[in-house]
Amino acid sequence: MLEIRNLHARIADTETEIIRGLNLTVKAGEVAAIMGPNGSGKSTLSYILAGREDYEVTEGDILFNGESILEMDVAERAASGIFLAFQYPVEIPGVATMQFLKVALNEQRKARGEDELSTPDFLRLVKSASADLQIDTAMLKRPVNVGFSGGEKKRAEILQMALLQPKLCVLDETDSGLDIDALKIVADGVNALRSPDRAMVVITHYQRLLEHIVPDTVHVLYKGQVVKSGGKDIALELEENGYADIIGAAA
Amino acid sequence: MNIQTKPPLTAGEQALSTHFDAVKQSLPGGDAALSQRSALFGALLSRGLPTRRVESWHYTDFRSLLRDVPQGAGLSQRAVEPLIAGATVLASGAQDGVVPAGVNVVDFQTRLSDGSLTLAARGDDDAVGHLNAAFAETGFAITIADGSKVETPIELQAVQDGGQAHLRHEVHVGANAGVTLVERHLNSGDAPALVSAVTNLKLEREANVTWVIVQGQGHADSHLGQINVSLGEDARLTLCIINAGGKLIRQEVHVVTAGEGADFKLRGVNLLGGDSHTDVTMTLGHDVPNTTSTEIIRNVVFDRARGVFQGQIRVAPQAQKTDARMASNTLLLSDDGEFSTKPELEIFADDVQCAHGATVADIAPVHLFYLMSRGIPEAVARRLLVQAFINEVVEDLDDETLTDALHGVIETWLEKHV
Numbered sequence A: 001m002l003e004i005r006n007l008h009a010r011i012a013d014t015e016t017e018i019i020r021g022l023n024l025t026v027k028a029g030e031v032a033a034i035m036g037p038n039g040s041g042k043s044t045l046s047y048i049l050a051g052r053e054d055y056e057v058t059e060g061d062i063l064f065n066g067e068s069i070l071e072m073d074v075a076e077r078a079a080s081g082i083f084l085a086f087q088y089p090v091e092i093p094g095v096a097t098m099q100f101l102k103v104a105l106n107e108q109r110k111a112r113g114e115d116e117l118s119t120p121d122f123l124r125l126v127k128s129a130s131a132d133l134q135i136d137t138a139m140l141k142r143p144v145n146v147g148f149s150g151g152e153k154k155r156a157e158i159l160q161m162a163l164l165q166p167k168l169c170v171l172d173e174t175d176s177g178l179d180i181d182a183l184k185i186v187a188d189g190v191n192a193l194r195s196p197d198r199a200m201v202v203i204t205h206y207q208r209l210l211e212h213i214v215p216d217t218v219h220v221l222y223k224g225q226v227v228k229s230g231g232k233d234i235a236l237e238l239e240e241n242g243y244a245d246i247i248g249a250a251a
Numbered sequence B: 001m002n003i004q005t006k007p008p009l010t011a012g013e014q015a016l017s018t019h020f021d022a023v024k025q026s027l028p029g030g031d032a033a034l035s036q037r038s039a040l041f042g043a044l045l046s047r048g049l050p051t052r053r054v055e056s057w058h059y060t061d062f063r064s065l066l067r068d069v070p071q072g073a074g075l076s077q078r079a080v081e082p083l084i085a086g087a088t089v090l091a092s093g094a095q096d097g098v099v100p101a102g103v104n105v106v107d108f109q110t111r112l113s114d115g116s117l118t119l120a121a122r123g124d125d126d127a128v129g130h131l132n133a134a135f136a137e138t139g140f141a142i143t144i145a146d147g148s149k150v151e152t153p154i155e156l157q158a159v160q161d162g163g164q165a166h167l168r169h170e171v172h173v174g175a176n177a178g179v180t181l182v183e184r185h186l187n188s189g190d191a192p193a194l195v196s197a198v199t200n201l202k203l204e205r206e207a208n209v210t211w212v213i214v215q216g217q218g219h220a221d222s223h224l225g226q227i228n229v230s231l232g233e234d235a236r237l238t239l240c241i242i243n244a245g246g247k248l249i250r251q252e253v254h255v256v257t258a259g260e261g262a263d264f265k266l267r268g269v270n271l272l273g274g275d276s277h278t279d280v281t282m283t284l285g286h287d288v289p290n291t292t293s294t295e296i297i298r299n300v301v302f303d304r305a306r307g308v309f310q311g312q313i314r315v316a317p318q319a320q321k322t323d324a325r326m327a328s329n330t331l332l333l334s335d336d337g338e339f340s341t342k343p344e345l346e347i348f349a350d351d352v353q354c355a356h357g358a359t360v361a362d363i364a365p366v367h368l369f370y371l372m373s374r375g376i377p378e379a380v381a382r383r384l385l386v387q388a389f390i391n392e393v394v395e396d397l398d399d400e401t402l403t404d405a406l407h408g409v410i411e412t413w414l415e416k417h418v
């Protein structure tokens, strides 16, 4: 489903290379964990997948269902089924969350040639998805992420994911800032979306999240490259020994 | 010897003069009004249209900007659907809906002919008032009886088909009365127009008024608006101005608080695009103690548009405990656009709260990225963010039907520009 080939990317402004020859393949139905120390380029990779313009791909390619997405803009990638749950969800004053959700859902439907949802259908959808994530719908009347606690922001990201039903979910540090109860709710929300025709890339630098969202594969990112790939036992290894061994071996 | 030679008339001034000669005999009010008109028009021409050397026109060189002065009568004698469904529409030669109870409406022409109205300007340098008084042809004198809470909004509608249109309204709101009035300016096609509209509005004790000006002139039109307000004791006025059209716009707001406890709110949205020039100029006199005001202006600038907000607040020596707050915020979406804000606080009392602020910003790229990352196309995302920037002003109005209607005006404008 996702194939990243020898990807090199840099910060457009400063031309500093962050991703340095990264290879990664994630199949439909697979949950791939990406782990790595702070600053290794995990968030940068997630932004590049989403199409953020601050980064420039200088070499290599990203294929989604066999087709390069490099020429697609951010909205086109989202409409084609790529979803990024942000490490730091963005606050947007003045845009009501409900309106945002409705516009997003309907624009994606339009892009796929489907009819727009009626307001009652939309409300029903939001209500049930919110209940699953224990989100108080009063929160959705507020502007997007404004005044949300850290945990509420993360839950709101998963709510968006549940509503938009993407094909490729990229979750960037979804566990950060969550207490154990909130973590369970969020993990349940993510697990509910696991399906044979959906792939997930779960970025974290702790093993904690992976106890709740059990990955099929684990990839260690260091200095913009995948330096080690394997099964979920890698995560346990990292938990015990830290990154030093793997990084040392790769250097 | 010191002989002042008058500069020759500009093409605009010449065209105004030609138009005045052509129409003056047919304007309402008879000989008495005609002599007032001639004196006012003569005074305007001998001064010349204002240039940027006139302080209150510093950012709008009207004399050089007024190039197209179309001839011929412009008001279409029909009414279109009101902005707020169910409102009573008063238009030149047309009416839609019944005049609500407690409201008395007389034609401006009638009041002028029976001598109960005189044509006058605010002062020697009031170019808008001079021009409007010289040409004023239609309008309404409206009285709201003491204690009448008028539920049906009243729309003063001016649909023009190109050419000239000059309206003058006198509105008197009695003690404890309440009403919503919409002053709406529209063009029906592409023919250029010159429109002026002057309103004198007086609120008696504890009157509560929402006055909305929706200016939706065409891309070749010049529009001169002026509203002169006097607020009695504990009277409250919310004035909401939406500029969403026109080529050369000057909207003046002149307010005095005449009674203690009066409150004035100005809420402005300037949607500016193309090569337009839009100037909103306010003077506000806090003349008595214990009065309050807030002015919030949100400007969105596209293309090569230029905008101006001048806000002058005077606090008289006796006006202790005045609370006045003014903000002008601009979303500058084009490198070729421009918005100038000139706050002017003249405070002669010592126990007052006065503040003003001005900001200029662009759409934050991270906001755009976040919205687009959910599949919202760039143009739609930009519209959402522009609306977010101005929504607060409109939602402040506390009247859902009105808010929805104004959202509609804004949405329609944005769809054409983003």
Ligand SMILES: Nc1ncnc2c1ncn2[C@@H]1O[C@H](COP(=O)(O)OP(=O)(O)O)[C@@H](O)[C@H]1O
Pocket (backbone or CB within 6 Å): A011, A018, A036, A037, A038, A039, A040, A041, A042, A043, A044, A045, A054
């Ligand atoms: N827009 C940017 N401007 C400057 N530096 C950046 C930018 N984006 C990423 N970086 C740098 O790139 C490196 C990788 O960052 P990031 O992808 O956030 O790492 P991680 O998510 O793995 O902690 C860091 O050194 C970070 O400071």
Ligand SMILES: [Mg+2]
Pocket (backbone or CB within 6 Å): A042, A043, A044, A087, A173
């Ligand atoms: Mg990160």
